[in-house]
Amino acid sequence: MFLLALAGFLTSADAQELTPDGKFIPGPTPGPNSSDAKPALKNSQGMPMMEIPGTPVYLAAWETRVSDFRQFVEESGYLWKNTPFFPQTDTHPVVNVSLRDAMMFCAWLTQREQASGLLTRMQSYRLPTQREWDAAVGLAIGRSPQPTPQERERDTEAFPWGMEWPPPQGSGNFNSLEISGKNDGFSYTAPVGSFGTSPEGLADLAGNVWEWTWDQPPGGETNLQPSGALRGGSWMYFRKESLLSAYQYKVPGETRSPSIGFRYVLEDRPRMAAFLAQMEKSKAEIARQRRSELMDGPQVTEDEVQKMREKMERRSADVLMPAPKSERVPLPDVASLKPAQAGQPYTNTLGMSLRPLGAGGRVFIGEHEVRVQDYEAGSKPWRNRPNFPVSEIHPVVNVSWEEANQFCEWLTGKDRAAKLIPEGARYRLPTDAEWSHAAGLEVDPGATPAERHLANKTDFPWGREAVPPKMSANLDTARMSGYQDIYTYTAPVGSFSPNSLHVYDLAGNVSEWCSDEWPGASGEKVVRGSSWLSFSPDTLLSSARQHLPANAAKANVGFRVVLEMP
Incomplete structure (x- = not known):
């Protein structure tokens, strides 16, 4: 336990007054524009507490x-x-x-x-x-009324x-x-x-x-x-x-x-109450002075006011909003796109790239997870945004299995209308087996997803190393040892290295819905892949499966699409 000098707070010559029993007595309330902040005291843990101009509180140094x-x-x-x-x-x-x-x-x-x-x-x-943090870092918005x-x-x-x-x-x-x-x-x-x-x-x-x-x-x-x-x-x-x-x-x-x-x-x-009262008086006085200056000074046109307002709004949008700035990828010119052909990479009307998967090349899998901008282009609005920031090129999350299928149906109609896929072709979610193929899981024993769950204990989407190589996945690195990424939540799709099939984010970022039912759990569907919340070795294995109700929406679950040609 820390010992206290003078049976109370440790103080400097400029510190606030102490009572005989060591209690702290607040000094004069600083004005909202005070610039004479001084070290006030140290507490029982030896933490210096500092006065800050524009606020009555004392902030830890x-x-x-x-x-x-x-x-x-x-x-x-x-x-x-x-x-x-x-x-x-x-x-x-x-x-x-x-x-x-x-x-x-x-x-x-x-x-x-x-x-x-x-x-x-x-x-x-x-x-x-x-x-108070604004005041501490020296911003006028925190220090001035x-x-x-x-x-x-x-x-x-x-x-x-x-x-x-x-x-x-x-x-x-x-x-x-x-x-x-x-x-x-x-x-x-x-x-x-x-x-x-x-x-x-x-x-x-x-x-x-x-x-x-x-x-x-x-x-x-x-x-x-x-x-x-x-x-x-x-x-x-x-x-x-x-x-x-x-x-x-x-x-x-x-x-x-x-x-x-x-x-x-x-x-x-009491110090806070006195400060707030003084703040209101200062605001009123400043407002009075500015009104007087405006009456006596040169006139400002409405056009000048509007230009300044627009400039401030642009700067605020760039700096103060928690979500990333717009990074929307422009949609392709549909007239320049080639119709889907078996065995050939394909770009659809939303600019999503798909790769042939398996023998015959009539099944294509999305290189990336479905992005926010892809989902928002659909007929159904995205109403369940997460409470962390995402841009247009982050993977869409909080989407149920049912909503993912509705998106696939809408996209099928859009590409058919553009004459890029034939009438018999359709978008859908990948099967459990197709997802394994895309992840390079050659050994995946078992007759059902439940039997295949963790049956292979050696293969990860990045290889056979238990610790992911550098920049291989967006994971919960706060609870891992030996690996670090730079993302707290989801990352923009394609931020990490693809696998040999040129498919991204099969490890980490978001887990992905598959089309299969989970055996023995009525109404529950298979979910594959780790996410930004994953950290334990078993959950990172390519063979790991989860299952969720079809109407569930999770902040770490999204999806990618498969295109099936006739």
Whole structure:
């Protein structure tokens, strides 16, 4: 257990006042535009808590460390066994924590310090809100009651280290080799505070680990399956947009990943109430001043206002939306397409590529899983989107076996109408045997899918190595050792290497519906292939099968099509 100096919080000369029994007394409430934030205190775990301009809360200087979270687990008995596949010391940031894990830590630390008298009943630890994280990273939208259009525009272009891209050396722990070809010295997480701090003394606002933020839903209701927003990027990421200060990555609350951690804030309720009251007064005064300036200054035309609004909307769409930007692949010119011929690769009206499968070449299998843009082109709208971001070229998920078959019927009619396939041809789901053939599973003994399930214990879609080769599949690498990919959820189709038949993603990404019934389970259908949620060796085998009700829709299950010629 950490020992406290002065029977209370460790303080600097500028720290807030302490009562004789060691309790923390909030100092004067900082104004919304305050720029004199100072180190305030350290808590019982030795975590420095920093003042941030524009918010009354105190933010942890570092991400929560392995030692901090271990103390929580050991003292509370909380069930958590999610150590990452890479080594970490006590001073590294804890990872593989869900939103609930982080909230439970904050609740434990609050109760612990209230019980010991270090906090009052009006003070508590919690996760930062989006606005508080905005303030911490220096965005005007977080620090000012009413930021100007120019400030908002700058917010969309700023990084935690400034305005430069690529980041200067030493800016943080990213996938820097992919960004600039330079090594930042860390292959995975770095000990907290290994890089420079912000003017307010905050470390690792850029990179190292994504950090949970959470805003209480309106009305105070807590969703049974809440989602949170991750901020700051991590050691795995290299894309420019994910490292922008304003970038928000919205994910389900149950998500755990070796790139996700958290830091927390200390809130004092009376201080918060006073701040909010001052904020409203400041907003009113700023609005009054701006109205006066507009009356006295040059007139702004409606056309100029509209241009500025459109510019801001474009920038917001690029930066703040959690879903990837549009990556739709243009549809082919149907007049340029060749009709399907036995034994020859075929491209259909949606631009889907299919490969001949088996003797005779009259059965073709899709190179890729059916994409979002393919499914949305169909006659039935996609109403069950997942709660993680997907683009048009990601595999469609949350589609039932019945809906997959309806798509196949629609696509059959579309290609027949275009005179690309004859009347006797049809699209359908692959059979269990066809899927095995596509995966290169030459030894697949058994008379039924149930008998064939795990009958072959040696073959994986990538070969016979138990550990996948580099860039071979999108899997749940947070729970694997020796393999890593860069995706938290689904990946765009074709992001990994194809097999010898030029078929992609038979390992990982999404599991796939097949046409077969599962023996002994009325109404249940065969599902083949691992997914982004798979990690155990048995589930990765080419012979592994699952079965689900035909009306089931899962966020890790999609499908690919087969074209059968007469």
